[in-house]
Amino acid sequence: xxxxITSSSTAEYFxxxxxQVGFSSGTKAxxxxxxxxxDNSLDACEDADILPNIDIEIQKIGAGAGKNMDLIRVKVxxxxxxLTPEDAVRVFGEYLASxxxxxxxxxxxxxxxxxxxxxxxxxxxxxxxANIVTKTKKMREAVSANISVDIKKNVGVLKNKQTLKWDxxxxxxxxxxxxxxLQLNGDxxxxxxxxxxxxxxxxxxxxxxxxxxxxxxxxxxxxENIHIxxxxxxxxxxxxxxxxxxxxxxxxxxxxxxxxxxxFSRISDQTLNDLTKLGVKKAWYNMSATSVPQPDMKKxxxxxxxxxxLAPSTRSVLTVGEDALAKSIGRLGDxxxxxxxxxxxxxxxxxxxxxxxxxxxLENFKGDQDNPVQVLRFANRVPLQFDKGxxxxxxxxxxxxxxxxxxNQPKRSIPxxxxxxxxxxxxxFIKFKNASKETIDASDELVAxxxxxxxxxxxxxxxxxxxxxxxxxLEKKRAHIExxxxxxIEGIGRIxxxxxxxxxxxxxxxxxxxxxDEIAAEEALQVATDKQQAMVDKIDAIAxxxxxxxxxxxxxxxxxxxxxxx
Amino acid sequence: xxxxxxxxxxxxxxxPVRKLKKRLTGAKEITNVAQELCLxxxxxxxxxxxxxxxATKCSLDNSFYNPKVGYLTPGDKVVRxxxxxxxxxxxxxxxxxxxxxxxxxxxxxxxxxxxxxxxAKGECKHNPFFKPLDFQDQPESDSxxxxxxxxxxxxxxxxxxxxxxxGGQTYSQHLIVKETMANGEVATxxxxxxxxxxxxxxxxxxxxxxxxxxxxxxxxxxxSQGTANTLVSNGFTKRYNCIVIGAQxxxxxxxxxxxxxxxxxxxxxxxxxxxxDAYTMxxxxxxxxxxxAASLIRNADYSAPDVKFLGVLPEDIKKYxxxxxxxxxxxxxxxxxxxxxxxxxxxxxxxxxxxNKGLAQILNWLLKEKRRCEQQALFSVDPRDPQMPEKIxxxxxxxxxxx
Numbered sequence: 014x015x016x017x018i019t020s021s022s023t024a025e026y027f028x029x030x031x032x033q034v035g036f037s038s039g040t041k042a043x044x045x046x047x048x049x050x051x052d053n054s055l056d057a058c059e060d061a062d063i064l065p066n067i068d069i070e071i072q073k074i075g076a077g078a079g080k081n082m083d084l085i086r087v088k089v090x091x092x093x094x095x096l097t098p099e100d101a102v103r104v105f106g107e108y109l110a111s112x113x114x115x116x117x118x119x120x121x122x123x124x125x126x127x128x129x130x131x132x133x134x135x136x137x138x139x140x141x142x143a144n145i146v147t148k149t150k151k152m153r154e155a156v157s158a159n160i161s162v163d164i165k166k167n168v169g170v171l172k173n174k175q176t177l178k179w180d181x182x183x184x185x186x187x188x189x190x191x192x193x194x195l196q197l198n199g200d201x202x203x204x205x206x207x208x209x210x211x212x213x214x215x216x217x218x219x220x221x222x223x224x225x226x227x228x229x230x231x232x233x234x235x236x237e238n239i240h241i242x243x244x245x246x247x248x249x250x251x252x253x254x255x256x257x258x259x260x261x262x263x264x265x266x267x268x269x270x271x272x273x274x275x276x277f278s279r280i281s282d283q284t285l286n287d288l289t290k291l292g293v294k295k296a297w298y299n300m301s302a303t304s305v306p307q308p309d310m311k312k313x314x315x316x317x318x319x320x321x322x323l324a325p326s327t328r329s330v331l332t333v334g335e336d337a338l339a340k341s342i343g344r345l346g347d348x349x350x351x352x353x354x355x356x357x358x359x360x361x362x363x364x365x366x367x368x369x370x371x372x373x374x375l376e377n378f379k380g381d382q383d384n385p386v387q388v389l390r391f392a393n394r395v396p397l398q399f400d401k402g403x404x405x406x407x408x409x410x411x412x413x414x415x416x417x418x419x420x421n422q423p424k425r426s427i428p429x430x431x432x433x434x435x436x437x438x439x440x441x442f443i444k445f446k447n448a449s450k451e452t453i454d455a456s457d458e459l460v461a462x463x464x465x466x467x468x469x470x471x472x473x474x475x476x477x478x479x480x481x482x483x484x485x486x487l488e489k490k491r492a493h494i495e496x497x498x499x500x501x502i503e504g505i506g507r508i509x510x511x512x513x514x515x516x517x518x519x520x521x522x523x524x525x526x527x528x529x530d531e532i533a534a535e536e537a538l539q540v541a542t543d544k545q546q547a548m549v550d551k552i553d554a555i556a557x558x559x560x561x562x563x564x565x566x567x568x569x570x571x572x573x574x575x576x577x578x579x
Numbered sequence: 580x581x582x583x584x585x586x587x588x589x590x591x592x593x594x595p596v597r598k599l600k601k602r603l604t605g606a607k608e609i610t611n612v613a614q615e616l617c618l619x620x621x622x623x624x625x626x627x628x629x630x631x632x633x634a635t636k637c638s639l640d641n642s643f644y645n646p647k648v649g650y651l652t653p654g655d656k657v658v659r660x661x662x663x664x665x666x667x668x669x670x671x672x673x674x675x676x677x678x679x680x681x682x683x684x685x686x687x688x689x690x691x692x693x694x695x696x697x698x699a700k701g702e703c704k705h706n707p708f709f710k711p712l713d714f715q716d717q718p719e720s721d722s723x724x725x726x727x728x729x730x731x732x733x734x735x736x737x738x739x740x741x742x743x744x745x746g747g748q749t750y751s752q753h754l755i756v757k758e759t760m761a762n763g764e765v766a767t768x769x770x771x772x773x774x775x776x777x778x779x780x781x782x783x784x785x786x787x788x789x790x791x792x793x794x795x796x797x798x799x800x801x802x803s804q805g806t807a808n809t810l811v812s813n814g815f816t817k818r819y820n821c822i823v824i825g826a827q828x829x830x831x832x833x834x835x836x837x838x839x840x841x842x843x844x845x846x847x848x849x850x851x852x853x854x855x856d857a858y859t860m861x862x863x864x865x866x867x868x869x870x871x872a873a874s875l876i877r878n879a880d881y882s883a884p885d886v887k888f889l890g891v892l893p894e895d896i897k898k899y900x901x902x903x904x905x906x907x908x909x910x911x912x913x914x915x916x917x918x919x920x921x922x923x924x925x926x927x928x929x930x931x932x933x934x935n936k937g938l939a940q941i942l943n944w945l946l947k948e949k950r951r952c953e954q955q956a957l958f959s960v961d962p963r964d965p966q967m968p969e970k971i972x973x974x975x976x977x978x979x980x981x982x
Contacts, residue, residue, distance in 0.1 A: 490664040496711040504674035519624035530664040
């Protein structure tokens with residue numbers, strides 16, 4: 014009897030499971046397409062050491078083919094190094110075609126799924142793939158083409174290839190037209206995405222045009238490009254047995270000792286000696302890694318897990334930096350005051366991690382003061398906009414007692430008020446809860462690290478809030494004196510039937526007494542102001558040579574460091 | 580305690596401190612002392628000194644049990660409020676409220692706390708000058724009222740503020756109550772003429788005059804008003820020369836001062852009969868017998884130290900084969916009462932005193948056994964004899980089986 018088991022291509026799998034990679038609704042489809050295109054552009058620019066200029070166009074152009082869907086056009090154009098037509102067809106038309114897969118770098122894209130999924134979505138909902146224009150420095154003219162995915166074979170198909178003159182020396186423009194729904198505001202809105210992306214990418218110049226509105230330019234606030242640190246070899250403690258064996262087969266016929274020392278970080282000759290005490294035979298070291306029998310390779314793996322190794326290096330972790338965050342924070346809106354913090358890279362769950370926090374209080378806030386603060390979450394500088402509740406960042410945020418720092422907070426919840434709390438986590442190995450990378454898995458170690466970062470940022474912020482509380486206290490005291498003093502005297506007068514002259518004298522006495530309290534409150538305010546200034550001076554002094562820490566009151570400089578033009 | 584923690588502090592100021600040891604009675608005395616207090620404040624203000632208001636600290640940590648008098652008395656801790664920008668609102672409110680109360684006692688008008696809250700609000704509404712004093716809710720005005728009573732060491736009732744006291748329904752065939760009204764008229768109530776309806780003392784029972792037509796053998800205070808009514812309906816007060824009172828749970832001021840009055844004027848043996856559980860022992864019986872920490876300045880008139888605990892006693896369960904049952908761990912209220920029992924055994928001066936050793940033993944038994952037995956369990960002894968509970972009660976009284 015003939016077998017009825019068949020094989021499917023990767024493209025076929027994803028085309029049937031697009032909801033797993035961020036295309037589960039019309040709203041998500043627009044955001045994911047935009048996000049994947051922008052991530053690719055930013056990664057390409059950073060790799061080529063080019064300051065990114067990205068132009069975005071989003072437009073609702075009519076009714077979609079699907080029920081309750083609109084036809085949406087998303088176009089993203091960059092000034093990156095560009096792609097050759099051969100590379101472009103693989104990037105946009107083939108799943109798992111990536112220059113970054115498993116390299117252990119802090120790049121936004123990792124696996125080579127996202128943009129191919131966007132092409133597939135456009136294909137399945139509008140029967141058209143991606144329209145691209147690309148030009149590298151070496152190409153005389155730009156090439157425009159339509160790229161689609163051959164679902165059965167998981168290869169890209171290039172159609173309508175034409176050459177054209179372009180207004181830029183290099184770059185890529187990609188345009189997707191597909192079924193979707195346009196959501197502009199709220200946690201899952203386009204504006205929130207653009208706001209977040211500009212916050213953690215101070216070197217980005219962004220121009221966007223939504224529907225028929227005038228284009229908006231967010232100018233870059235930093236001329237320093239971000240350099241993604243080189244990847245380091247994987248740490249043995251971050252691998253499972255299957256991965257370990259697969260890693261060995263990649264190295265082919267090199268000796269086991271060479272494989273261990275060059276294929277991993279933190280393994281030295283001393284480590285190999287230690288492994289022999291844990292059951293690894295010395296003779297195996299000279300055998301080729303692929304010829305060591307699998308049961309023995311398992312023993313090597315188990316000995317490695319048991320061995321005491323140095324923690325993985327944190328050199329591979331990228332930080333935005335407090336100085337860059339401080340420059341970028343004005344992009345969130347009119348900021349009253351703010352605090353930024355970059356934690357030193359550390360190890361969580363055997364993986365290097367760096368957490369950065371920016372907290373800003375918005376001026377002229379028109380929303381409800383009792384509503385939760387706006388939380389911006391980032392993983393490798395990509396905004397996370399869905400499934401907030403189970404994310405490690407939100408769990409850490411809820412575990413902090415924000416009342417200590419002067420914010421209102423319902424019990425064990427997100428604090429409330431006119432604040433934006435942005436938390437960025439960068440790591441070459443972020444553990445997401447799903448393939449669409451919307452939620453960071455909440456391990457205890459990671460939540461604790463995030464919590465420390467939030468507490469430190471909260472402490473810095475509290476210097477400003479406390480000063481304000483003192484100011485409010487002084488105001489309240491002044492109001493109390495004016496309101497209740499005369500009532501008290503009059504009341505005593507009516508009960509005692511004392512003559513007016515005595516009451517006048519008492520009034521003078523009361524003013525003196527309460528005036529002393531007012532002076533005391535003024536002194537308390539002065540102490541709080543001095544403390545705040547002393548802290549800012551101290552931090553600025555420390556930060557000056559390395560530009561490491563920044564906590565400051567937003568002044569007129571804000572408009573110099575960032576500008577939003579309509 | 581009414582004083583706010585932010586304004587209540589021990590002052591080092593030398594402003595004269597009033598020791599109002601003598602109990603104030605009557606409108607004139609209270610008005611005089613209130614005026615004196617305000618004059619002191621005025622005098623301090625004229626000299627640009629901070630006036631200090633002082634009130635007895637009414638809390639367990641300032642409670643002492645004096646076995647000779649039999650109720651909780653205050654220690655020397657006081658709460659002093661010194662005038663500053665934080666307390667100026669409270670002081671202005673206190674003087675404003677005091678004025679309303681003085682007006683009431685001078686005109687003879689009476690009010691409940693709720694009514695006083697609205698009177699104060701009305702003053703603020705009709706006179707914009709007082710607007711900053713306006714109360715947002717009743718607890719705010721209640722706390723000012725309590726503060727004034729503690730400062731003057733007077734009862735709320737002395738300031739013509741009466742709560743709608745619950746409980747105290749009294750039945751007797753031999754008790755006559757004489758009440759002198761505000762206009763001087765005297766009302767005489769013979770309880771035997773009220774049929775099945777009880778007499779319920781209100782307002783200020785300590786001002787009533789009691790008389791017994793025949794020698795009264797005992798007074799029984801029953802925790803459940805329903806059970807008291809059942810006993811009387813079944814002829815208890817006809818068969819025995821006694822007084823039966825329904826406490827209706829935690830005794831109100833009226834029940835407490837009414838019991839004290841019966842004890843003082845009639846000098847009859849007093850008994851309490853209620854559930855055997857931690858709540859009844861520490862919240863109901865202890866308050867009736869020795870007063871409470873919150874009412875330290877009133878306990879002399881609001882407690883009846885001669886009241887004995889008739890039951891239900893732990894030994895009654897076995898003796899009469901009463902239905903008892905374990906305290907449910909899921910019942911938050913019962914568990915809280917047991918937890919509190921542990922605390923009162925260590926900290927409550929009433930239960931710590933050797934005079935009340937027998938009562939402390941009952942609490943210990945409840946803590947150890949974690950069982951409870953309701954007063955109505957007496958009805959299970961002989962379900963067909965409606966007089967059985969009465970027989971057991973009288974038997975216990977006559978044989979001295981009480982604590």
